[in-house]
Amino acid sequence: MCSRDCCSGPGGSNRGNTCTDKKGGKAGSLNGEKIIPTPQSLLYPYEVIEEIADFIVKGSGMRPKIGIICGSGLGSLADIIQDPKIFEYEKIPNFPVSTVEGHAGRLVVGTLEGATVMAMQGRFHFYEGYPLAKCSMPVRVMKLCGVEYLFATNAAGGINPRFAVGDIMLMHDHVNMLGFAGNSPLQGPNDPRFGPRFPALVNSYNKDLINKAIEIGKAMGIESNIHVGVYSCLGGPNYETIAELKALRMMGVDAVGMSTVHEVITARHCDMKVFAFSLITNKCATEYSDKKDDEANHEEVMAVAKTRQKACCELVARLIREIHLASA
Numbered sequence: 001m002c003s004r005d006c007c008s009g010p011g012g013s014n015r016g017n018t019c020t021d022k023k024g025g026k027a028g029s030l031n032g033e034k035i036i037p038t039p040q041s042l043l044y045p046y047e048v049i050e051e052i053a054d055f056i057v058k059g060s061g062m063r064p065k066i067g068i069i070c071g072s073g074l075g076s077l078a079d080i081i082q083d084p085k086i087f088e089y090e091k092i093p094n095f096p097v098s099t100v101e102g103h104a105g106r107l108v109v110g111t112l113e114g115a116t117v118m119a120m121q122g123r124f125h126f127y128e129g130y131p132l133a134k135c136s137m138p139v140r141v142m143k144l145c146g147v148e149y150l151f152a153t154n155a156a157g158g159i160n161p162r163f164a165v166g167d168i169m170l171m172h173d174h175v176n177m178l179g180f181a182g183n184s185p186l187q188g189p190n191d192p193r194f195g196p197r198f199p200a201l202v203n204s205y206n207k208d209l210i211n212k213a214i215e216i217g218k219a220m221g222i223e224s225n226i227h228v229g230v231y232s233c234l235g236g237p238n239y240e241t242i243a244e245l246k247a248l249r250m251m252g253v254d255a256v257g258m259s260t261v262h263e264v265i266t267a268r269h270c271d272m273k274v275f276a277f278s279l280i281t282n283k284c285a286t287e288y289s290d291k292k293d294d295e296a297n298h299e300e301v302m303a304v305a306k307t308r309q310k311a312c313c314e315l316v317a318r319l320i321r322e323i324h325l326a327s328a
C-alpha cells in the first residue's frame with residue numbers, strides 16, 4: 001500500500017486516488033517505502049475520471065446537461081430534482097467523502113424544468129485536507145458525463161457594506177487567494193483532453209446567465225436582495241480576521257468563502273459555461289469597533305441558508321428552465 005500524501009485523504013483511506021507507483025517514475029523513499037512526488041493533477045488521470053463518469057451515466061441512464069454544486073445549507077437545490085437517481089459518494093468508485101456539516105455527500109441525477117441535471121449535495125473543500133485538484137475533480141466528472149453548464153452555489157460572508165444577510169450575490173468575478181499563494185487545481189502536467197495549459201479566465205462568469213438571473217430576480221420580486229459582485233476563496237477553515245477582511249475589501253472583494261473558485265477554474269479549463277452565486281449568510285466585521293456578535297459561525301451560516309433555500313431553489317429552477325427552453 002502506498003503511504004504518499006495523495007493516498008491519505010480524510011479518514012486515512014486511499015479512496016479517490018490513483019497510485020502512480022505502478023506507472024513508473026523516479027521513486028524516493030520514506031521509512032523504507034517507495035515515494036514518488038506526485039503533482040496533484042495526477043491524482044485523477046483522464047481515464048479515472050472517465051470511469052467515474054461512465055458509472056454515473058450507466059447507473060442513471062442519463063447524460064446530464066447542467067451540473068449544480070450545492071453550497072453549505074443549500075442541499076435542497078438537489079431535492080427539487082424530479083425522478084432522482086441518487087449516488088452516495090461512498091458508493092461511487094474513486095470518489096472522496098464529504099466531511100462537513102450541511103454537505104450530505106450524495107450525487108443526485110434527474111430532471112429539473114425539463115433539463116437533465118446532476119447535483120452535488122456536498123462539495124469538497126481544501127480545509128478538509130483535500131488538494132484543490134481533488135476538490136474540483138467532480139467538475140471534470142460532470143464534463144465527461146456531458147454537462148455543459150456549471151451552476152456553483154455557496155454560503156459566504158458579506159464584505160460589501162450594502163449587502164444584508166439573506167441577500168444573493170451573483171458572481172461576476174473572483175479573486176483567487178489560493179492562486180496568489182501558488183496553489184491551483186490545474187497544477188501539474190496538463191492533459192489537453194480537458195483543456196489548454198494556460199486557460200484565460202476573463203469572462204469566466206457567463207454574462208447572459210447573470211442578466212437572465214437579474215431578470216428572474218425582478219420577476220420574483222427580490223431585486224433589492226440581488227447584487228452582482230466579486231467573490232474570494234480563502235483556505236479556511238477559520239473565518240477571517242478584521243485586517244484580512246479590510247484587505248479583501250480594498251481589493252474589491254464583495255463576499256468571502258472557502259470554495260467555488262477552484263471549481264470555476266476547472267470548469268472554465270474544460271470550457272463549461274459557468275453561473276455562480278453566493279448566499280450572504282453573515283455580515284463580515286470590517287472594523288475593530290464592530291459588534292462582537294458579528295463573528296461568523298457555521299451554525300448561523302446553516303440557519304440563514306435554510307431560511308433562503310426557497311428563493312435560491314426558485315432562482316436556479318427558473319434559470320434552468322430558460323436554458324432548457326432556449327436549447328429546445
Ligand SMILES: O=P(O)(O)O[C@H]1O[C@H](CO)[C@@H](O)[C@H]1O
Nearest residue numbers: 071072154155258259298301
Ligand atoms: O462554500 P460553501 O461550501 O457553501 O461553505 C461555506 O460555509 C462554510 C463555513 O461556514 C465553508 O465551507 C464555506 O466555504
Ligand SMILES: Nc1nc2[nH]cnc2c(=O)[nH]1
Nearest residue numbers: 155156157256257258296
Ligand atoms: N471564509 C468565509 N467563509 C464563509 N462562509 C460563510 N460565511 C463565511 C465567512 O464569513 N468567511
